[in-house]
Amino acid sequence: QKEVEQNSGPLSVPEGAIASLNCTYSDRGSQSFFWYRQYSGKSPELIMSIYSNGDKEDGRFTAQLNKASQYVSLLIRDSQPSDSATYLCAVNFNKFYFGSGTKLNVKP
Protein backbone atom coordinates (compact mmCIF):
# COMPACT_ATOMS: atom_id res chain seq x y z
CA GLN A 1 0.00 0.00 0.00
CA LYS A 2 1.32 3.42 -0.95
CA GLU A 3 1.65 6.03 1.78
CA VAL A 4 -0.43 8.53 -0.21
CA GLU A 5 -3.07 7.50 -2.72
CA GLN A 6 -4.74 9.63 -5.36
CA ASN A 7 -6.93 8.78 -8.30
CA SER A 8 -4.83 9.53 -11.37
CA GLY A 9 -7.83 10.81 -13.35
CA PRO A 10 -8.26 12.57 -15.60
CA LEU A 11 -11.07 14.34 -13.81
CA SER A 12 -13.08 16.41 -16.26
CA VAL A 13 -15.38 19.19 -15.11
CA PRO A 14 -17.13 21.98 -17.02
CA GLU A 15 -16.09 25.56 -16.50
CA GLY A 16 -17.80 27.07 -13.46
CA ALA A 17 -18.35 23.72 -11.72
CA ILE A 18 -16.81 22.49 -8.47
CA ALA A 19 -13.85 20.17 -8.87
CA SER A 20 -13.30 17.72 -6.02
CA LEU A 21 -9.91 16.09 -5.64
CA ASN A 22 -9.33 13.38 -3.07
CA CYS A 23 -6.36 11.87 -1.28
CA THR A 24 -6.00 9.13 1.33
CA TYR A 25 -2.95 8.41 3.44
CA SER A 26 -1.79 5.43 5.43
CA ASP A 27 -0.10 6.78 8.58
CA ARG A 28 -2.34 8.01 11.41
CA GLY A 29 0.58 9.96 12.83
CA SER A 30 0.65 12.33 9.87
CA GLN A 31 0.89 15.92 11.00
CA SER A 32 0.68 18.19 8.00
CA PHE A 33 -0.94 18.03 4.61
CA PHE A 34 -0.38 19.98 1.44
CA TRP A 35 -1.80 20.42 -2.04
CA TYR A 36 0.39 21.32 -4.98
CA ARG A 37 -0.59 22.29 -8.50
CA GLN A 38 1.67 21.28 -11.37
CA TYR A 39 1.19 22.53 -14.90
CA SER A 40 2.57 20.40 -17.71
CA GLY A 41 6.34 20.85 -17.99
CA LYS A 42 6.51 22.99 -14.85
CA SER A 43 7.46 22.34 -11.26
CA PRO A 44 4.93 21.81 -8.42
CA GLU A 45 3.57 24.95 -6.81
CA LEU A 46 2.17 24.96 -3.27
CA ILE A 47 -1.46 26.08 -3.17
CA MET A 48 -2.79 24.92 0.22
CA SER A 49 -1.53 23.72 3.59
CA ILE A 50 -3.75 22.21 6.28
CA TYR A 51 -2.76 20.99 9.72
CA SER A 52 -5.97 20.37 11.70
CA ASN A 53 -9.31 18.69 11.10
CA GLY A 54 -11.93 20.64 9.24
CA ASP A 55 -11.98 23.04 6.33
CA LYS A 56 -9.55 25.71 5.29
CA GLU A 57 -10.54 28.17 2.60
CA ASP A 58 -8.34 30.34 0.41
CA GLY A 59 -10.13 32.10 -2.40
CA ARG A 60 -11.70 29.50 -4.68
CA PHE A 61 -9.81 26.68 -2.96
CA THR A 62 -10.97 24.74 0.10
CA ALA A 63 -8.90 22.03 1.72
CA GLN A 64 -10.71 19.51 3.91
CA LEU A 65 -9.01 17.24 6.42
CA ASN A 66 -10.48 14.26 8.26
CA LYS A 67 -7.77 12.58 10.30
CA ALA A 68 -10.09 9.86 11.62
CA SER A 69 -10.76 8.74 8.06
CA GLN A 70 -7.20 9.53 6.92
CA TYR A 71 -8.59 11.60 4.12
CA VAL A 72 -7.76 15.01 2.70
CA SER A 73 -9.52 16.71 -0.18
CA LEU A 74 -9.28 19.84 -2.28
CA LEU A 75 -12.34 21.61 -3.65
CA ILE A 76 -11.99 24.15 -6.43
CA ARG A 77 -15.05 26.34 -6.83
CA ASP A 78 -15.95 28.09 -10.08
CA SER A 79 -13.37 26.01 -11.94
CA GLN A 80 -11.59 27.78 -14.76
CA PRO A 81 -9.70 26.36 -17.77
CA SER A 82 -6.55 27.79 -16.17
CA ASP A 83 -7.08 25.32 -13.29
CA SER A 84 -6.35 22.45 -15.69
CA ALA A 85 -3.26 20.84 -14.21
CA THR A 86 -2.12 17.89 -12.14
CA TYR A 87 -2.79 18.25 -8.41
CA LEU A 88 -0.41 16.54 -6.01
CA CYS A 89 -1.31 15.67 -2.45
CA ALA A 90 1.58 15.60 0.03
CA VAL A 91 1.63 14.30 3.58
CA ASN A 92 4.31 14.80 6.23
CA PHE A 93 4.97 12.17 8.93
CA ASN A 94 8.67 12.40 9.75
CA LYS A 95 9.18 12.31 6.02
CA PHE A 96 7.44 13.93 3.09
CA TYR A 97 5.33 11.68 0.88
CA PHE A 98 3.76 12.77 -2.41
CA GLY A 99 0.85 11.16 -4.15
CA SER A 100 1.16 10.47 -7.85
CA GLY A 101 -1.28 13.26 -8.68
CA THR A 102 -4.74 13.72 -10.19
CA LYS A 103 -4.99 15.31 -13.61
CA LEU A 104 -7.80 17.87 -13.80
CA ASN A 105 -9.29 19.06 -17.08
CA VAL A 106 -11.64 22.04 -16.96
CA LYS A 107 -13.60 22.28 -20.19
CA PRO A 108 -14.71 25.71 -21.46
Add this chain to the structure above:
Amino acid sequence: DVKVTQSSRYLVKRTGEKVFLECVQDMDHENMFWYRQDPGLGLRLIYFSYDVKMKEKGDIPEGYSVSREKKERFSLILESASTNQTSMYLCASSLTNQPQHFGDGTRLSIL
Protein backbone atom coordinates in the same frame (compact mmCIF):
# COMPACT_ATOMS: atom_id res chain seq x y z
CA ASP B 1 8.88 34.60 -1.17
CA VAL B 2 10.98 31.48 -1.13
CA LYS B 3 13.37 31.29 -4.05
CA VAL B 4 14.85 27.99 -5.10
CA THR B 5 17.15 28.33 -8.08
CA GLN B 6 18.34 25.48 -10.24
CA SER B 7 21.37 26.20 -12.35
CA SER B 8 20.00 25.03 -15.70
CA ARG B 9 16.53 24.65 -17.22
CA TYR B 10 17.73 22.35 -19.98
CA LEU B 11 20.89 20.27 -20.15
CA VAL B 12 22.19 17.80 -22.71
CA LYS B 13 25.05 15.47 -21.80
CA ARG B 14 26.65 12.35 -23.19
CA THR B 15 26.67 8.84 -21.77
CA GLY B 16 29.50 8.36 -19.30
CA GLU B 17 29.92 12.04 -18.47
CA LYS B 18 29.95 13.27 -14.89
CA VAL B 19 27.04 15.67 -14.51
CA PHE B 20 26.51 18.30 -11.83
CA LEU B 21 23.10 19.81 -11.07
CA GLU B 22 23.16 22.76 -8.71
CA CYS B 23 20.43 24.09 -6.46
CA VAL B 24 20.48 27.20 -4.28
CA GLN B 25 17.82 28.45 -1.85
CA ASP B 26 17.68 31.85 -0.21
CA MET B 27 15.42 31.19 2.80
CA ASP B 28 17.82 29.57 5.27
CA HIS B 29 15.95 26.26 5.01
CA GLU B 30 17.64 23.38 6.76
CA ASN B 31 16.09 20.70 4.51
CA MET B 32 16.84 20.22 0.84
CA PHE B 33 15.71 17.52 -1.56
CA TRP B 34 16.38 16.16 -5.04
CA TYR B 35 13.65 14.41 -7.00
CA ARG B 36 13.28 13.09 -10.47
CA GLN B 37 9.96 13.04 -12.25
CA ASP B 38 9.11 10.81 -15.18
CA PRO B 39 5.78 10.46 -17.01
CA GLY B 40 3.47 8.11 -15.12
CA LEU B 41 5.90 7.64 -12.22
CA GLY B 42 5.30 10.75 -10.15
CA LEU B 43 7.94 12.35 -7.99
CA ARG B 44 10.68 10.01 -6.81
CA LEU B 45 13.07 11.07 -4.06
CA ILE B 46 16.74 10.60 -4.89
CA TYR B 47 18.53 12.17 -1.90
CA PHE B 48 17.79 14.65 0.84
CA SER B 49 19.73 16.59 3.42
CA TYR B 50 18.71 17.84 6.88
CA ASP B 51 21.82 19.86 7.55
CA VAL B 52 25.12 20.95 6.12
CA LYS B 53 27.31 17.95 5.24
CA MET B 54 24.43 15.61 6.08
CA LYS B 55 22.80 13.45 3.43
CA GLU B 56 20.27 10.65 3.38
CA LYS B 57 19.35 8.27 0.61
CA GLY B 58 15.88 8.52 -0.81
CA ASP B 59 14.02 5.88 -2.78
CA ILE B 60 16.26 5.77 -5.88
CA PRO B 61 19.83 6.82 -4.97
CA GLU B 62 21.63 4.41 -7.30
CA GLY B 63 23.84 6.19 -9.80
CA TYR B 64 23.65 9.50 -7.94
CA SER B 65 25.52 11.28 -5.20
CA VAL B 66 25.02 14.64 -3.48
CA SER B 67 27.00 17.34 -1.80
CA ARG B 68 25.96 19.94 0.74
CA GLU B 69 28.93 22.02 1.77
CA LYS B 70 26.90 25.14 2.52
CA LYS B 71 23.40 25.44 3.93
CA GLU B 72 22.00 27.20 0.88
CA ARG B 73 23.44 24.88 -1.77
CA PHE B 74 22.64 21.25 -2.57
CA SER B 75 24.28 19.59 -5.56
CA LEU B 76 23.24 16.42 -7.33
CA ILE B 77 25.96 14.48 -9.12
CA LEU B 78 25.50 11.82 -11.77
CA GLU B 79 28.77 9.95 -11.49
CA SER B 80 28.60 8.37 -14.96
CA ALA B 81 25.52 9.47 -16.84
CA SER B 82 23.38 6.85 -18.52
CA THR B 83 20.42 7.19 -20.89
CA ASN B 84 17.99 5.94 -18.21
CA GLN B 85 18.83 9.07 -16.21
CA THR B 86 17.16 11.26 -18.82
CA SER B 87 14.46 12.96 -16.79
CA MET B 88 13.14 16.13 -15.17
CA TYR B 89 15.11 16.84 -11.99
CA LEU B 90 13.51 18.92 -9.28
CA CYS B 91 15.15 20.48 -6.25
CA ALA B 92 13.12 21.53 -3.21
CA SER B 93 13.78 23.06 0.20
CA SER B 94 11.81 23.41 3.41
CA LEU B 95 11.83 24.14 7.09
CA THR B 96 11.11 21.11 9.28
CA ASN B 97 7.44 20.03 9.08
CA GLN B 98 6.75 22.86 6.66
CA PRO B 99 5.90 22.53 2.96
CA GLN B 100 8.56 22.01 0.37
CA HIS B 101 9.21 24.72 -2.20
CA PHE B 102 10.44 23.70 -5.61
CA GLY B 103 12.81 25.17 -8.13
CA ASP B 104 11.85 25.40 -11.81
CA GLY B 105 13.41 22.04 -12.61
CA THR B 106 16.18 20.87 -14.94
CA ARG B 107 15.22 18.82 -17.96
CA LEU B 108 18.25 16.60 -18.48
CA SER B 109 18.83 14.59 -21.63
CA ILE B 110 21.56 11.97 -21.78
CA LEU B 111 22.51 11.01 -25.33
